[in-house]
Amino acid sequence: MKPWHPLPDQLPAEIAVFPLSGALLLPGGRLPLNIFEPRYLAMVLDSLAEGRMFGMIQGDPSRPRRADGGSAIFGVGCLGRLSSFAEMEDGRLLITLTGVARFQVMEELPMRRGYRRVRADYGPFLADLEPETLPVPRADILQAVRPFFAAKGLEVNHEAIEALSGHALVTTLAMVCPFTVAEKQALLEANTLPERASALLALLRMGALGGELPPDARPS
Structure with a gap:
């Protein structure tokens, strides 16, 4: 599949987020996910209809959990784009999320269909949209x-x-x-x-x- 390189104004300001501690998505990386909870099935299906993007973010274990039982989340996550999608006979969705750009959480928005949403700021991380040429050891x-x-x-x-x-x-x-x-x-x-x-x-x-x-x- 040909890589997708969006312009800054093509990045969504409000996004669904999948809080998953221990799961890391980086720009250019490919993260396979097995989706089975109803709220995250709804999130993926909504994302397919709205630009095929949502964010991965880790829960922050150092902070108290929310009143609704959900974890506090870190302030930085990574926007991903659905690059593959398969529906299983038992209703599960097997997807691959390709990292687009990191974002800073500006505020958490009201939940939609049980999944969490945030207002995202990509400004500090616009270099993620450019080809990486710096050397590494x-x-x-x-x-x-x-x-x-x-x-x-x-x-x-x-x-x-x-x-x-x-x-x-x-x-x-x-x-x-x-x-x-x-x-x-x-x-x-x-x-x-x-x-x-x-x-x-x-x-x-x-x-x-x-x-x-x-x-x-x-x-x-």
Whole structure:
């Protein structure tokens, strides 16, 4: 599929958001999602009819939960565009969300059909819409990947990882590695690709020393 590069004025000011702690979407990344809760089925179907976009954002475990039981959310998320969609016989939706641009939450809006919505400001992150050309320490990252996954007891396709370009390597590893919620948020909020690559490299090297996997991602 040909990449979609929107202009700033094509980014929606009001968006649905899917709060999912432990799930990270970055610009240019592809996040597969299995949608089964009624409120998020409604969100996806509404998004299909309204530009095919909604935001991914993490719940913030450091802040009290809302009065309705929902989690507090971080102040920065990432807008995604539905790039694939399949409906299962049991009613589930299997979708892929491709990251477009990060956004800052300006205010939370009234819920619609049970799902949450926010007013988004993309101003601080308009560089996400431009092709990424800055260099990253690709060789260092590849060297750190094997001991990291070995320490976590995870099997991965290293040939596929080694075939990725610098930008895709950083984005893919930041999204798929079992980092904590706070670590994933720090990767999301890194100002530039080199800064994200530097943070990723530090996390890979620290993770190789051992440690527990974070809890499974849970929608909020």
